[in-house]
Amino acid sequence: MYPIHENETGSFQELARSNDVQFGQLSYLKIAPQCSRGNHYHKRKEEWFCCLHGKCEMELTDIRSNSSRSITMNSSKREFVKVNPFENHIITNLDSKTNCELLIIISEEYDESDPDTFRIEEPVN
Template sequence: MYPIHENETGLFQELARPKDVKFGQISLLIINSACSRGGHYHTRKEEWFCCIHGRCRLDLINVDSNAREEVILDESKREFVKVEPFWSHTLTNLSDARPCDLIIVVSEEFNESDPDTLKTE
């Protein structure tokens, strides 16, 4: 995590540098309270998730080995978590009464004719 620079005017923090991510597009994802998004994987895209407001759980399942991981993303620890290809990912908002906002950096632009998004069975 990069340092937080805070003073009386507010706060500044770097979230990622070129060595951290491959840039294709940047997206904003908002997950409503007690809801989940995702349930899919990619064969070539890499994604980096950063929680900027709220708290959520990132459930990861490797589609080849069935290995499982769970990561908590929280606004108090703003850092990117990388999801590799062939890892199914689902994000669940853990907040009772507020949305969870995330920034997502994807390694390639979304292409409707070749979305590289496969639903988890």
């Protein structure tokens, strides 16, 4: 996480540098109060999520090793969470009244003919 530089006019913070991420697509995700999004994994793509507004929980499970981790993200602690290939990920908005908004950097552009998005029920091969 890069430091926040604050003064009386506001604040500035770097979120990522070119050596931090492989860029293919920049996306914006909004999750309604107490709803979840995701619950899928990718075989090739890496994704980096940053919470811009609100508070959410990201649950990640490596489908090959079954190891898991849970990360609480919120807009007051702006940092990226990296999701690796084969990590099933689901994000839940923890707020009951406001939307959660996230910025996502994805390592490759979305291709409708080859989306690289799989549900747990689908084969890993």
